[in-house]
Amino acid sequence: MSEQESTNGTCRCGQVRLKVKGRPMMTMACHCTGCQRMTASAFSLSSLYPLEAFEVSGLEPVIGGLHGDLRHFFCPHCMSWMFTRFDGMGPFVNIRSALLDDFGGFRPFIESYTSEKLPWAETPARHSYPQFPPMEDFPSLMAEFAQSGN
Secondary structure, eight states, rough: OOOOOOEEEESSSSSSSEEEESSOOOEEEEEEEEEEEEHHHSSSSEEEEEEEEGGEESSOOOEEESSSSEEEEEETTTTOEEEEGGGGGOOOOEOOOOOOOGGGGOOHHHHHHHHOOOOOOOOOOOOOSSSSOGGGGGHHHHHHHHHHHH
């Protein structure tokens, strides 16, 4: 996908629509027990985008999950977990990759909270972290991701 192209996505019921412009800044899998419970799966998949490249239309998402620095947004009708904003990361949004059209190309580049992962859960991620990656690692990770063509 070029920097100018956009991709669309929806919640399960289609009443909340997403649009992102350009490529993600990074793709991730999170193995934390919170993500396991919120997805009812082994891990969550997400794609990091600048907030300015992100649009929501249709119904207005509601905040759910635990509150605090992480704000998880859900469709108010079908309750699909759609995206997360993290106050400590600045103007970025972490979108659930599986909601985007043709998300098969969004394989995870990093995986976090491997200390909590299920013993059989494997991803093709290039970088693994036992917790969340240190903030100082993000510039080099994003640069490597941009060069990877992932």
